[in-house]
Amino acid sequence: MFSFDPYSPAVDADPFPFYRTLRDEHPCFWSQEANMWVLSRYADIVTALNDWQTYSSARGNLMTELPNRAGATLGTTDPPRHDRLRGLVQHAFMKRNLASLDGAIREAAIDALQPLLGQRQFDFVEDFASKFTVKVLFRVLGLPPGDEVAVRDRAVLMVQSDPATRQKGPAHIAAFNWMSEYASGIIAERVKQPGEDLISQFSLAEIDGERLSEREVLLTTTTLIMAGIESLGGFMSMFALNLADHAEARRRVVADPALLPEAIEESLRFNTSAQRFRRCLTRDIELHGQQLKEGDFICLAYGSGNRDERQFANPDVYDIDRKPRGHLGFGGGTHACLGTAIARMAVKMAFEEFHRVFPEYSRVQEQLPWMPSSTFRSPLRLDLAVG
Amino acid sequence: MVMITYVEPNGGRQEIDVPEGWSLMQGAMSNGVDGMEAECGGSCACATCHCYIDEAALALIPPAADNEAAMLENVVAERRPTSRLACQVKATAALEGILVELPAAQS
Ligand code: HEM
């Protein structure tokens, strides 16, 4: 009997064969292990993303949710509350308002590369991606320098789950609590002495004449740090992996960095780092002959929709000329990623600089250690041989 | 399915069957229509899914909510009375056959 267990190490390592069976044979599948329905076809996922009234995020959007988040953050509320929260922060993430960060982002890449000069081999994740992403996120969110390493380590742990218990384990919860306390300290400072930064604005903002609740400010800030650092770092590692494995594509983007943006889009499709998110049904529906009930959880398998041959021709081929518009790498609809513009800009600059120094690289490990996560997919370590 | 005719910036026309409930942006992005950028993925945060809806059809569509109206201020092409953000307009049976025109620039 076919089963699909998003907690199993086999799915962490290679979910794609499972996805194919899901799409072809069980387009609306009840996963016993995850205790939710799984939607795997592009069109079904897009339909869900265009209908938040039915597919609600208010009971959480991470496959394995963290305590208290449901109902209190951008990713875990529905309109109209969601739109108002989002309205408070999204100006900071609009493309035109990010232009001022150009120099700082490039500098972060150059700084992170400095210690690697002259090395023959290093871990892309630890030695470059994470150093770069924390620097960028600290700038965007206006966090005080000094705690980068501690923050990054916790952000990575927070999104993981325990494969045995299928829940967040003590280490994951401890990381989440640490991050909440860290965020809470920053918020307290900003409320006392507000600056021009995003967290100051958010802490003091009002919706309909009412200040946001402490819990909203705290969990939204915590989520921004987690979502920003982990998602950006995870995706960069997947992009590096794709370019390491596809030498011809890499040589083309090295020779002509103007091709980077399209290569980034193709990697968002091909190796979706944000594999699966969840929703909760607000009413009974029928789908592919199954009866789904109000209150049932639904997994939207973005990583599968992005490999759906009904939408993308030869989906298992990595092709930087594909222009995979409409891919699900950032989700879509009301809850589409807040960080799309900063993520695209930061990854592009990071690789422009990385390729200047290391135009040739290849993967060292045959088997990669994959992060144990029911939501995200990226290697914990990616050793690259350079030169 | 709702048949929508997209008019691309170079004047090309594409007739697309858009599933009911999908946004007009989604219908264009998933079918390779030119002239749509949709940087933000449909969260009403980028104003790069600007389109002009044919005047007769405008009355069939709920008016722009506050967040769409505010974001429309950011479009780069000429803003007209028929301007909408395509990610905020859903394909419904009533829109069968309408023309959706895409501007020359989105960003
Ligand atoms: C390449 C890097 C990134 C990827 C692949 C990614 C992916 C995603 C995806 C798939 C979602 C949708 C979640 C859902 O459907 O429930 C999402 C939402 C979100 N992302 Fe990202 N993300 C990235 C970078 C960032 C960055 C840099 C930030 C911010 C600093 C960020 C902040 C958020 C937030 C706040 C949401 C919730 C938005 C809402 O519900 O309105 N992300 N991201």
Ligand code: FES
């Ligand atoms: S897609 Fe960004 S505003 Fe419509």
